[in-house]
Amino acid sequence: MRILLVSPESKVWNSRAHLHNGLGYLAGSLLANGYTDVTLHDGAVETESLAQVLDRAIADGRPYDMVGISAPTVLIENAWAGARDAKARGAITILGGPHLTLQPDESLQKPEVDLVVRGEGEDALVEILHILEDGRSVNDVRLRNVLGLSWRDAAGKVMHNLDRPLRPDLDNIPLPAYHLFKIERYTNLNPMTDGLDPNARAYTIVTSRGCPYKCTYCSKPITGDTWRPRSVENVIKEWRMLVRDFHATEIGLTDDIWNLDLKRAKALCRALIDEKLNTVPWVTIHGMKVNHTDLELFQLMKAAGCKRVGFGVENGDEQILKKVIRKAQTLDMVRHAFKNAKAAGLQTMGFFIFGMPYETEETMEKTIQIALELDPDLAHFMIAAPYPGTELWKLVEKEGILFSHNWDDYAIQADKAHFQIGDLTADVVERKWREAHRRFYLRPSRIARRLMMPDTWRNLPRRVQDVSRMMLGARASAGAH
Ligand code: B12
Numbered sequence: 001m002r003i004l005l006v007s008p009e010s011k012v013w014n015s016r017a018h019l020h021n022g023l024g025y026l027a028g029s030l031l032a033n034g035y036t037d038v039t040l041h042d043g044a045v046e047t048e049s050l051a052q053v054l055d056r057a058i059a060d061g062r063p064y065d066m067v068g069i070s071a072p073t074v075l076i077e078n079a080w081a082g083a084r085d086a087k088a089r090g091a092i093t094i095l096g097g098p099h100l101t102l103q104p105d106e107s108l109q110k111p112e113v114d115l116v117v118r119g120e121g122e123d124a125l126v127e128i129l130h131i132l133e134d135g136r137s138v139n140d141v142r143l144r145n146v147l148g149l150s151w152r153d154a155a156g157k158v159m160h161n162l163d164r165p166l167r168p169d170l171d172n173i174p175l176p177a178y179h180l181f182k183i184e185r186y187t188n189l190n191p192m193t194d195g196l197d198p199n200a201r202a203y204t205i206v207t208s209r210g211c212p213y214k215c216t217y218c219s220k221p222i223t224g225d226t227w228r229p230r231s232v233e234n235v236i237k238e239w240r241m242l243v244r245d246f247h248a249t250e251i252g253l254t255d256d257i258w259n260l261d262l263k264r265a266k267a268l269c270r271a272l273i274d275e276k277l278n279t280v281p282w283v284t285i286h287g288m289k290v291n292h293t294d295l296e297l298f299q300l301m302k303a304a305g306c307k308r309v310g311f312g313v314e315n316g317d318e319q320i321l322k323k324v325i326r327k328a329q330t331l332d333m334v335r336h337a338f339k340n341a342k343a344a345g346l347q348t349m350g351f352f353i354f355g356m357p358y359e360t361e362e363t364m365e366k367t368i369q370i371a372l373e374l375d376p377d378l379a380h381f382m383i384a385a386p387y388p389g390t391e392l393w394k395l396v397e398k399e400g401i402l403f404s405h406n407w408d409d410y411a412i413q414a415d416k417a418h419f420q421i422g423d424l425t426a427d428v429v430e431r432k433w434r435e436a437h438r439r440f441y442l443r444p445s446r447i448a449r450r451l452m453m454p455d456t457w458r459n460l461p462r463r464v465q466d467v468s469r470m471m472l473g474a475r476a477s478a479g480a481h
């Protein structure tokens with residue numbers, strides 16, 4: 001069976017060319033189960049369109065039998081377009097990923113989508129292919145045994161099988177098949193700070209899945225509320241592969257919360273030092289949770305090669321943090337973590353959200369103030385985006401007005417507010433968001449620091465675009481969706 005796994009091309013601003021860990025895992029499981037003819041198409045780095053790839057396969061007399069497409073909410077329209085291309089060329093189409101897990105029905109209304117996988121897909125995909133490879137149809141009754149699958153029966157009725165339980169034994173999942181990616185094309189983890197070297201090899205790793213916290217804006221449809229760590233040995237095995245086999249020059253941790261268990265986090269750092277893997281710098285991509293840190297952890301991270309840590313600060317108002325975001329952390333905990341990380345010699349990054357429900361101009365001003373006070377090397381200011389399934393989504397549905405029903409408008413790093421609740425208008429949220437960028441980045445000390453960085457000059461056109469978009473409110477011509 002010829003299989004093509006696809007991540008659609010993204011038009012979301014600031015999207016980076018990160019390895020798609022999920023597709024890597026799916027491919028790893030397929031290979032381990034005897035499906036050896038697997039190709040990966042990551043729209044973020046490809047030069048050919050999906051249609052061109054499919055046409056070339058047909059012209060070569062080796063068409064793809066199955067095309068599996070991955071989609072978070074913002075990419076679902078692109079995923080449907082990809083499914084249309086694949087279906088028109090005779091392939092079976094299977095969609096999976098965060099958005100499909102949240103809204104499986106919507107995609108099964110589309111004739112171009114044959115099957116939808118909800119939740120983690122490694123086992124489900126293998127089970128489906130076992131059934132389909134006998135030449136059976138996508139309506140075969142045996143599909144009802146595949147947990148987490150949504151499908152149509154022979155009469156066309158949409159069926160949702162029971163959910164697949166989260167796999168507790170992550171160590172037993174085959175390692176991601178990164179050799180199938182165009183691995184040399186992943187050159188930066190963060191376009192605002194990295195990407196200095198066009199020949200860099202910047203890869204990501206997931207050391208645990210899930211998070212027990214319940215921040216109201218956070219969408220965790222795949223990894224869930226139960227924290228499932230990989231053993232330190234198993235993580236080191238993959239880390240070694242990234243460094244020794246794929247020559248990584250930078251590594252990013254993309255766990256929901258890699259430091260939930262402080263003891264394990266420290267053990268991982270010690271193992272990186274012992275294994276001499278600390279020569280390759282690494283960063284935390286998703287914010288660390290401040291209340292599971294101490295000075296020793298940051299010191300060990302530094303010794304283990306860590307270059308930069310990110311923290312979810314979110315808001316400068318204690319009440320919004322506690323009652324609206326339910327972040328389970330106080331501003332003093334945030335201050336403490338920043339202080340320790342800086343003392344250990346790490347660069348810092350902060351994530352801040354504007355326009356959560358019940359915010360006012362004053363609470364957003366407090367967010368700007370805390371950003372200025374913490375003074376991270378990099379501040380990511382984002383506008384609240386409600387994703388289906390989150391508490392924020394439910395609240396907006398109940399009490400607010402949603403401005404757009406187009407899924408491709410659901411980017412967090414967009415420059416437009418997505419909803420209004422109460423008196424706080426979109427204009428005020430967008431104005432404070434732009435003001436945050438201006439007041440944070442246009443301080444003389446910042447400008448001086450920025451001008452010293454070589455990438456400022458190397459990427460000048462992009463920098464000018466970013467400045468006009470974030471600080472003046474002008475739509476960037478490229479990248480904005
Ligand atoms: C790393 C990461 C990124 C990276 C790379 C994303 C990527 N290409 O994988 C970057 C920084 C580029 C990124 C960008 C964005 N991200 Co992001 N990201 C993550 C993060 C932290 C980890 C992803 C990961 O590796 N998961 C682990 C792997 C194993 O899971 P997976 O990829 O989902 O794949 C599994 C299943 O989904 C399923 N599956 C997936 N695809 C398919 C396909 C088929 C055919 C099948 C059968 C199964 C299947 O099987 C896989 C294996 O189990 C997640 C949080 C999370 N924990 O998932 C957020 C997350 C996916 N991102 C999110 C968001 C909002 C964004 C942005 C929109 C932010 C923005 N700019 O506004 C952009 C979207 C741009 C884009 N092109 O995707 C949300 C998505 C919410 C939603 N409802 O869609 C998440 C869940 C974070 C959150 N908690 O809110 N992101």
Ligand code: SF4
Nearest residue numbers: 211213214215218256
């Ligand atoms: S934002 Fe981070 S800490 Fe909060 S629920 Fe999501 S993953 Fe967990």
